[in-house]
Amino acid sequence: MYPGVPEDLSIAPAKSRSPIPIGTRVQSKMVSLAVGSNNFPTCVYENSPDLVDWLASEMVAYSVKPEIEAFDLSHIFQAASMVQDGRLKGPLHVQFVMGVKNAMPVDREAFEFMVKTTRRLMPDATWCAAGIGRHQAALNNWCAELGGHCRTGLEDNVRIGKDELAPSNAALVRQCVEIIEKYGRRAATATEARALLSLPPAG
Numbered sequence: 300m301y302p303g304v305p306e307d308l309s310i311a312p313a314k315s316r317s318p319i320p321i322g323t324r325v326q327s328k329m330v331s332l333a334v335g336s337n338n339f340p341t342c343v344y345e346n347s348p349d350l351v352d353w354l355a356s357e358m359v360a361y362s363v364k365p366e367i368e369a370f371d372l373s374h375i376f377q378a379a380s381m382v383q384d385g386r387l388k389g390p391l392h393v394q395f396v397m398g399v400k401n402a403m404p405v406d407r408e409a410f411e412f413m414v415k416t417t418r419r420l421m422p423d424a425t426w427c428a429a430g431i432g433r434h435q436a437a438l439n440n441w442c443a444e445l446g447g448h449c450r451t452g453l454e455d456n457v458r459i460g461k462d463e464l465a466p467s468n469a470a471l472v473r474q475c476v477e478i479i480e481k482y483g484r485r486a487a488t489a490t491e492a493r494a495l496l497s498l499p500p501a502g
Contacts, residue, residue, distance in 0.1 A: 328498050329392070332358065332365035334377040338401035344370070355386045364498060367393045368429075370402050372413060379420035390423040390497055394450065397438060398431035405434040410441055425495060431455050439475055443482045448495070451475040 332354055333346045358365050365387060367378045381387040395413050397405045410428065417426050427448040430438035435456040439449040451471040459465040459474055476486045487495060 327363055329364045329366055329496065330358070331368050331394075333368045333370065333374070334381065335371060335374045337370040337399075337403075340400040352386060355381060359386070359388055364388075364496065365391060367391050368396050369393055369413065369417075370396045370399065372416065375413060375416050375420065382421065389421065390425065391421055392496055393417050393421070393424050393426040395426070395428040395438075396431075397428060398434040405430055405437060407441065410438070411445070414445055414447065429455055433458065433461070436474070436478070439478050440481075443479050443484060449475050449479060 332351070333344065334351050334355075336343060336345045336347075338344070355365070357363070367374065369375050369378070375393065378387065378391055378393065382389045382391060395403070395410065397403045397410065403409065414426065417424055425448055426442075427450045428438040428442050429435070429450050432455070435451065439451065441447075442449050451474070452468050453465060453471065456471070457464055459470055465471050479486055489501065493500060
């Protein structure tokens, strides 16, 4: 079991992994948090309320900012509720995860409604979107157009074009910068990005 995790959560780590309490040995300033469950291609991505509450309490205790992974509209409502009752500390950063098979599809109207709902429930939140595979470029365009932020990298998308593998993360970042500039915006510096995300200065 992870240290400090209630035994009835039953989330023992794989034998090859060492349990690391949030914020202790790894000085993370921001980590992902899924506040609910949803379907994945061949399984259920399960995040029980007890587990979510424990993870949130650890983030608050160690001053780690959550990146809310919203796979579903209900996750936005849950995140807002957790800020209101003190289980999470705002302002939050929300990422709409779209394009996972059996979960939220990449749909413009659904995307706009999630943006509208986030702005209504958490007006101080920042937001972006993750699109699995080929959908990331489209979602970055939508985010840049509507005033959000952009996400990129090899974690979710390994192609820079329909028939071309991305040679590096840097190539995907350059592509993302081109998208941002198309909408009259510019990429933030590392210092500016920390300020936008309400993170402490580096160092």
